[in-house]
Amino acid sequence: MYSVDDSAISAAPGLRERKRRRTRASIVAVARRLTLEHGLAGFTVEQLCEEVGVSRRTFFNYFPSKEDAVLGTSDEGFPQAILDAFVDSGRTVPPRPLLDALTDLFADFGSSMAITREEYETMSALLHREPHLMARMFARAESKSQLLTDLILDREDLPADAPAARVATFVLGGLARRSFDEFFADGNTLSYAQVFRRNIDALRYLFPSPPPQNQDTP
Incomplete structure (x- = not known):
């Protein structure tokens, strides 16, 4: 298994949770295989359930549609600890610069995602x-x-219509996706966090911060 970060290991789940995860993983794996073989329109939910060995009701307990099963997406968002660290970094004196804090957030979040090559x-x-x-x-x-x-x-105490927040989310989200491409590229030996931070360095090179102004200058 080629995981994003082998250190991102959660506490051992209970028997019921392990069974739930196995069922979910089986549904996703079969949905993806059938889609690659036949296309999404080439099989039904009933055929998928038959191959997995679950009922139609069980399938819909996990996913609302075939598309969602193929994507294997969950409702889990950013881990709360990562969000708390991001918010807290703005309360220090002086506050951590926004780009530095966002870099930490995306690097930590990407590293916590266990996905194989x-x-x-x-x-x-x-x-x-x-x-x-x-x-x-x-x-x-x-x-x-x-x-x-x-x-x-x-x-950042910005007004709700300030474009800076949306732009920051869009730009760093794009860099995060690009970093996954590079992380899984043949020959890569860097961790995901290292790849992402390297791309942030490229961003800083292209758009350097302005030098601090001399307050004594009239």
């Missing part, structure tokens, strides 16, 4: 075969983007 390549193949899934995937990520935008507005 095989899963990443499978998802890339699925999006190539069913391009409309990309829009659905981005739509499901919108809640995370809005949450982060709201946190930036609050942390």
Whole structure:
């Protein structure tokens, strides 16, 4: 298994939770295989359930549609500890610069996502075969983007219509996705956090911070 960060190991779940995770993983795996073999329109929920060995009712307890099963997305957002660290970094004296705090947030969040190279390549193949899934995937990520935008507005004490928060979320989100491509590229030996921070350094090079103004200058 080629995980984003082997240190991101959660506490051992109980028997019921382990069974739930196995069922969910089986549904996702079969949904992805059938989609690659036949396309989304080439199989029914009933056929998927038959292969997995679960009832239709069980399927809909996990996913509202075939598309959601293929994406394997969950309702989990940013871990609360990461969000708390981001907010708290704005309360220090002096406060941590926004770009530095956002870099920490995205690097930590990306590193906490346990995804294998095989899963990443499978998802890339699925999006190539069913391009409309990309829009659905981005739509499901919108809640995370809005949450982060709201946190930036609050942390920086910006008005609700300030574009800076939305731009920051959009730009760093794009860098995060690009960093996953580079992380899983053949020959890469860096951790996800290292790849992401390298891309942030490139951003700083392209858009350097202005030098501090001399307050004594009239």
